[in-house]
Amino acid sequence: VTSKGTEVTVALTNTGAGHAVPAGIPGRRIVVTVKALDASGAEVGSETRELGRFLVGADGKPAPFWRAVKVASDTRIQPGATWKEAFTLPAAKTIEVDVTHEYADQNILMVRARK
Secondary structure (H helix, E strand, C coil): CEEECCEEEEEEECCCCCCCECCCCCCCEEEEEEEEECCCCCEEEEEEEEEEEEEECCCCCECCCCCCCEEEEECCECCCCEEEEEEECCCCCEEEEEEEEECCCHHHHHHHHHC
16 A cells, blocks of 8 residues: 555555455455545545456346356456555545455345345
């Protein structure tokens, strides 16, 4: 993680895995959230990026793998590769970076729950 002014750059490198990350079913995600905190610790801004394989159905909307007709995008980190992304946030005293692994695409789960 590096920062310059209001720009924060996050880099994640896939070392040790012999496959793209995240692996497994296409709904798995690496979620990177960067938060800007003021002197009191209050959040003054945030941005989130999701890495993974994103599938869509015939209607072009996100779909689970059993209904998908094509890959809309694939932002997984390949073996030995580095994902690097710039986040633009308000000026802050502290920058907090959170990297999590989700086992299912939350957007698809919400659509499924509404039906």
